[in-house]
Amino acid sequence: MKKRTLLLLLACSTITVYAQKGKKPQIKIKPRTEFVADLMSKMTLEEKIAQMVQFTADGTITGPKSGTNWVDEIKKGNVGSILNATGVDYTRKIQKMNLDNSRLKIPILFGYDVIHGYKTIFPITLGETASWDLELARKSAEIAAAESAAAGIHWTFAPMVDISRDPRWGRVSEGAGEDTYLGSKMAFARVKGFQGNNLNDLYTVLACTKHFAAYGAAEAGRDYNTVDMSERLLREVYLPPYKATVDAGVGSFMASFNEIAGVPSTGNKWLMNDLLKKEWGFNGFVVTDYTGMNEMIPHGYAKNEQHAGELALKAGIDMDMVGAIYLNDTKKNLQEGKVTMAQIDDACRRVLLAKYDLGLFEDPYRYNEEKREKATIYKKEYLDAALNAANKSMVLLKNSNNVLPLKQSQKVAFVGPLVSDEFNIIGSWAAAGDRNGYAVSVEEGVKHLVKDQSKVSFNKGVEIKDSKRTMMQAALDAAKNADVVVAVMGEFENQSGEAASQVNIDLPGIQKEFLAELKKLGKPVVLVLLNGRPLTLSWENDNMDAILEAWFPGTMGGDAIAQTLYGVNNPSGKLPMTFPRSVGQVPIYYNHKNTGRPYLGTNDPEQKYKSRYTDSENSPLYAFGYGLSYTKFEYSNLKLSSNKLSGSNKITVTVDVKNTGNYDGEEVVQLYVHDVVGSVTRPVKELKGFTKQLIKKGETKTVTFDISADDLRFYNIDMKFVAEPGDFEVFVGGSSDATLKATFELVK
Numbered sequence: 012m013k014k015r016t017l018l019l020l021l022a023c024s025t026i027t028v029y030a031q032k033g034k035k036p037q038i039k040i041k042p043r044t045e046f047v048a049d050l051m052s053k054m055t056l057e058e059k060i061a062q063m064v065q066f067t068a069d070g071t072i073t074g075p076k077s078g079t080n081w082v083d084e085i086k087k088g089n090v091g092s093i094l095n096a097t098g099v100d101y102t103r104k105i106q107k108m109n110l111d112n113s114r115l116k117i118p119i120l121f122g123y124d125v126i127h128g129y130k131t132i133f134p135i136t137l138g139e140t141a142s143w144d145l146e147l148a149r150k151s152a153e154i155a156a157a158e159s160a161a162a163g164i165h166w167t168f169a170p171m172v173d174i175s176r177d178p179r180w181g182r183v184s185e186g187a188g189e190d191t192y193l194g195s196k197m198a199f200a201r202v203k204g205f206q207g208n209n210l211n212d213l214y215t216v217l218a219c220t221k222h223f224a225a226y227g228a229a230e231a232g233r234d235y236n237t238v239d240m241s242e243r244l245l246r247e248v249y250l251p252p253y254k255a256t257v258d259a260g261v262g263s264f265m266a267s268f269n270e271i272a273g274v275p276s277t278g279n280k281w282l283m284n285d286l287l288k289k290e291w292g293f294n295g296f297v298v299t300d301y302t303g304m305n306e307m308i309p310h311g312y313a314k315n316e317q318h319a320g321e322l323a324l325k326a327g328i329d330m331d332m333v334g335a336i337y338l339n340d341t342k343k344n345l346q347e348g349k350v351t352m353a354q355i356d357d358a359c360r361r362v363l364l365a366k367y368d369l370g371l372f373e374d375p376y377r378y379n380e381e382k383r384e385k386a387t388i389y390k391k392e393y394l395d396a397a398l399n400a401a402n403k404s405m406v407l408l409k410n411s412n413n414v415l416p417l418k419q420s421q422k423v424a425f426v427g428p429l430v431s432d433e434f435n436i437i438g439s440w441a442a443a444g445d446r447n448g449y450a451v452s453v454e455e456g457v458k459h460l461v462k463d464q465s466k467v468s469f470n471k472g473v474e475i476k477d478s479k480r481t482m483m484q485a486a487l488d489a490a491k492n493a494d495v496v497v498a499v500m501g502e503f504e505n506q507s508g509e510a511a512s513q514v515n516i517d518l519p520g521i522q523k524e525f526l527a528e529l530k531k532l533g534k535p536v537v538l539v540l541l542n543g544r545p546l547t548l549s550w551e552n553d554n555m556d557a558i559l560e561a562w563f564p565g566t567m568g569g570d571a572i573a574q575t576l577y578g579v580n581n582p583s584g585k586l587p588m589t590f591p592r593s594v595g596q597v598p599i600y601y602n603h604k605n606t607g608r609p610y611l612g613t614n615d616p617e618q619k620y621k622s623r624y625t626d627s628e629n630s631p632l633y634a635f636g637y638g639l640s641y642t643k644f645e646y647s648n649l650k651l652s653s654n655k656l657s658g659s660n661k662i663t664v665t666v667d668v669k670n671t672g673n674y675d676g677e678e679v680v681q682l683y684v685h686d687v688v689g690s691v692t693r694p695v696k697e698l699k700g701f702t703k704q705l706i707k708k709g710e711t712k713t714v715t716f717d718i719s720a721d722d723l724r725f726y727n728i729d730m731k732f733v734a735e736p737g738d739f740e741v742f743v744g745g746s747s748d749a750t751l752k753a754t755f756e757l758v759k
């Protein structure tokens with residue numbers, strides 16, 4: 012019998028050993044609630060508080076450090092969880108140090124930001140969402156879980172499900188974009204991927220829904236900034252993706268940094284206790300974001316750390332990330348009657364239950380097998396899945412005169428600062444991701460695909476931000492000798508992500524100047540973009556022949572870009588976020604309200620007193636849901652099975668989608684609904700369904716959606732979540748600009 016099992020046995024008389032031939036778990040323990048209750052009956056106050064304490068191991072720091080020596084605290088038995096420690100060796104060492112010093116041998120929970128892959132990096136979440144492929148999103152989370160669980164990690168701080176309508180906010184790269192419906196479906200799929208059907212499985216990790224709540228609505232797109240909105244907007248637009256993760260069984264939540272209507276989330280009792288834990292029935296635990304508890308002081312909500320600890324615990328925060336407040340002040344708060352033992356017990360129990368579910372009481376080292384780590388990371392099938400995800404997330408924004416796909420016979424000059432890049436291409440928050448030497452660059456991808464290497468050349472021309480022009484001429488010379496120019500441009504990976512808000516979202520540096528020089532050559536110019544947020548691309552749209560939005564596509568990104576450029580992959584991604592014409596339009600989103608003075612566009616006979624800009628169109632450059640293909644899809648025959656909907660009946664919507672072009676292709680068919688009159692005004696359109704269909708060249712597919720009264724519910728004037736009888740419009744098409752329309756009436 013292994014020493015650690017013996018220790019566990021001594022510590023916990025409730026454990027029974029089961030000899031299973033080479034199979035884990037080797038021991039069977041009491042049912043979860045009984046086991047945890049038993050354990051807690053043996054724990055001292057200090058030991059309970061320790062379960063509520065998390066520190067960061069040396070590693071990524073994303074905020075002010077608490078100054079606490081985490082190693083000393085582990086040795087004192089004061090730590091329940093560690094973040095930023097990875098690898099079986101390192102986590103084993105820390106776990107051993109903990110178990111050697113923990114009276115009751117309570118294992119440490121290791122958390123880490125596994126956002127879009129652990130080692131095999133998938134496209135950034137915004138890019139992956141552009142696939143509109145839920146199974147793909149589930150699969151990428153499943154692979155991220157398998158790799159990280161094999162590397163000693165128990166808990167990922169993902170999925171990030173913050174809806175955002177503001178591309179100035181750098182963290183849009185980490186989420187699913189602007190839409191509640193798409194965001195909720197993706198959120199659900201990602202939790203299922205991370206957690207699987209059983210957290211006890213060796214290849215799953217505990218997921219963490221973040222950042223609760225409405226972090227993506229930061230005023231002016233500035234990270235960590237104030238949020239204020241009506242409860243209706245909060246419930247209708249921002250909260251559903253968080254709720255979807257509760258429905259998917261997510262095991263933990265992270266509080267957001269922001270305040271909502273004057274109350275920081277970390278101290279928001281309504282949000283954490285009343286809504287999340289009571290109304291939604293969430294049984295997992297809630298962790299703060301990094302020093303979020305301490306930040307209630309500068310917020311002007313807590314007088315000092317002890318007060319912050321009191322507010323957080325009363326609000327329903329179960330674990331303190333890095334802040335050291337729970338460690339230092341909880342006992343004092345209890346002695347002074349500021350918090351109750353029941354509140355401490357509840358927080359401790361929730362954390363212990365998660366540890367139980369992960370099987371850590373059966374074997375605290377079960378995620379620490381070197382052999383498994385080696386065998387799991389960078390598996391061929393994972394790299395193939397990452398390539399597939401990158402291919403499916405490409406969004407073709409423009410393709411004049413079918414300049415794409417490129418032909419093998421063409422001479423192509425590949426230029427631009429990201430043309431040979433292996434560093435930025437995997438994107439931000441690829442915390443454990445390997446960059447140089449691992450990720451496939453565009454140059455490598457092209458070389459893998461092109462038969463005659465003399466047809467292609469690679470020159471940077473310019474840097475992303477640097478304004479040096481010394482490399483430009485060589486790139487222009489190569490372009491002069493080519494049939495087509497492909498410019499691979501965009502942002503640094505860290506221009507999006509946390510603490511990366513920008514007021515200017517143009518292509519950075521002198522990249523545009525270089526594009527103008529390329530255009531002067533009179534050759535077709537294709538712009539390939541690697542970036543983490545919607546950019547303002549009006550000039551590029553007017554001047555480039557084709558534009559491919561590749562996001563930060565991950566480890567296999569260069570292969571996916573090459574395959575897409577050369578037509579091995581027919582792009583099928585659709586934008587999960589509106590691309591504005593200019594930053595002055597922000598916030599801009601498709602499901603806006605009509606106003607009392609809606610502007611009908613340039614043909615509107617009344618131009619003056621309308622809700623419009625005098626110096627810009629209202630419409631975006633590229634709408635939510637937009638994306639081209641190398642083939643063409645025509646929509647016709649939109650039919651409803653009835654134009655009356657009542658009771659628990661359904662209306663079936665059918666539409667014919669014909670592939671009229673020259674390639675087989677996938678199309679994301681989108682269903683939008685407009686509730687014409689409500690007791691409160693309704694958006695001009697709301698996504699209510701989508702399906703991604705492969706339609707062969709020349710083929711017509713009849714696509715079907717069902718609409719029931721449940722799909723039409725919203726928070727009415729009395730804040731009741733109901734569908735109101737009345738007229739509805741249905742739109743089906745390949746973007747939120749869909750004009751093919753039918754109508755029905757919801758009757759009582």
Ligand code: NOJ
Nearest residue numbers: 073124168221300301509
């Ligand atoms: C701060 C970020 O806001 C959060 O998303 C992340 O999970 C934590 N730091 C831990 O790294």
